[in-house]
Amino acid sequence: EAQVTQNPRYLITVTGKKLTVTCSQNMNHEYMSWYRQDPGLGLRQIYYSMNVEVTDKGDVPEGYKVSRKEKRNFPLILESPSPNQTSLYFCASGINQPQHFGDGTRLSIL
Amino acid sequence: GEDVEQSLFLSVREGDSSVINCTYTDSSSTYLYWYKQEPGAGLQLLTYIFSNMDMKQDQRLTVLLNKKDKHLSLRIADTQTGDSAIYFCAESMVSGAGSYQLTFGKGTKLSVIP
Numbered sequence: 113e114a115q116v117t118q119n120p121r122y123l124i125t126v127t128g129k130k131l132t133v134t135c136s137q138n139m140n141h142e143y144m145s146w147y148r149q150d151p152g153l154g155l156r157q158i159y160y161s162m163n164v165e166v167t168d169k170g171d172v173p174e175g176y177k178v179s180r181k182e183k184r185n186f187p188l189i190l191e192s193p194s195p196n197q198t199s200l201y202f203c204a205s206g207i208n209q210p211q212h213f214g215d216g217t218r219l220s221i222l
Numbered sequence: 223g224e225d226v227e228q229s230l231f232l233s234v235r236e237g238d239s240s241v242i243n244c245t246y247t248d249s250s251s252t253y254l255y256w257y258k259q260e261p262g263a264g265l266q267l268l269t270y271i272f273s274n275m276d277m278k279q280d281q282r283l284t285v286l287l288n289k290k291d292k293h294l295s296l297r298i299a300d301t302q303t304g305d306s307a308i309y310f311c312a313e314s315m316v317s318g319a320g321s322y323q324l325t326f327g328k329g330t331k332l333s334v335i336p
Contacts, residue, residue: 145324154328155265155310170323202264207314207324211255213265 114139116205118214125193126222133188133217135203143207144186145170146178148199149216155202161186193221228311228327235335240298242330244311247292251313254287256296259308259329268296268309298332306334 116137125131137144145160147170157170161180175197177189190197198221203214227245234240246254255270271278271285271294278285284297298305308329315323 147326152328155312155326157324160323204265204324211267211314211324213257213267215264 114212116203116212116214118201118203118217120217121215122218124220124222127194128192131190131193131219133190133201133203133219135186135188135205135214136184137186137203137205137212138184139205139212140183141205141207142183143205144180145204145207146176146186146188147202147204148172148197149202150199158188158201190219193219195221197221226311226313226325226327228309228330230328231331231333233333233335234301236301236303238301240296240301240305240332240334242296242298242309242311242332244294244296244327245292246294246311246313246325248313248315248325249289249292251315253314254285254294255310255312255314255324256283256285257310257312257326259310261307265310301332301334303334303336306332308332 119134142163146158147155149155156172158176159178161167167178201217204211225247251273253270256268257265258268259265269280269283271287282299286295308331310329311327
């Protein structure tokens with residue numbers, strides 16, 4: 113079954129404490145991406161990756177890092193989280209084939 | 223920049239048809255998508271259409287694409303209470319040095335009245 117798995121699903125943490133949200137896909141897709149969803153703003157792309165070791169900024173990359181060391185994984189890293197990064201985050205896999213989304217990670221930064 | 227616009231709210235009676243509209247600005251879009259998000263859940267791909275098609279039908283769902291007007295619509299026949307959700311329109315396109323981007327609308331909240 114085609115799957116995009118994000119972890120954790122929920123996280124409450126404090127300002128400045130580094131965190132990583134993992135994302136893994138089993139469809140052998142080259143393209144993966146991260147979005148954040150905020151009320152009234154819809155989904156905005158943070159970073160995307162065309163392939164292993166190829167990443168690029170989306171619309172709202174500030175405060176985030178990503179890495180793509182292997183095809184199946186695309187972690188999102190918040191080196192020093194701040195309250196304005198409190199949001200619902202989605203990882204997605206695929207682009208010009210149907211794009212599959214993970215179930216979301218709700219981050220609260222206090 | 224590229225923009226995808228949708229109306230924010232739509233209310234329909236159970237059994238009626240729903241039509242959710244979307245406009246986009248980039249004529250080089252390759253695929254256009256409709257996603258459904260139920261409360262507290264992730265995004266579920268409903269259907270998609272390649273940019274050289276005019277129409278796609280999938281059971282109760284009909285997607286119409288007017289490339290000239292850059293207008294995409296999703297029609298849900300015989301709307302049920304389980305169709306209540308937020309519906310996102312999205313376009314994918316090649317940008318910059320051959321990289322792909324996906325741009326979403328802000329979503330249309332569909333409320334189905336029993």
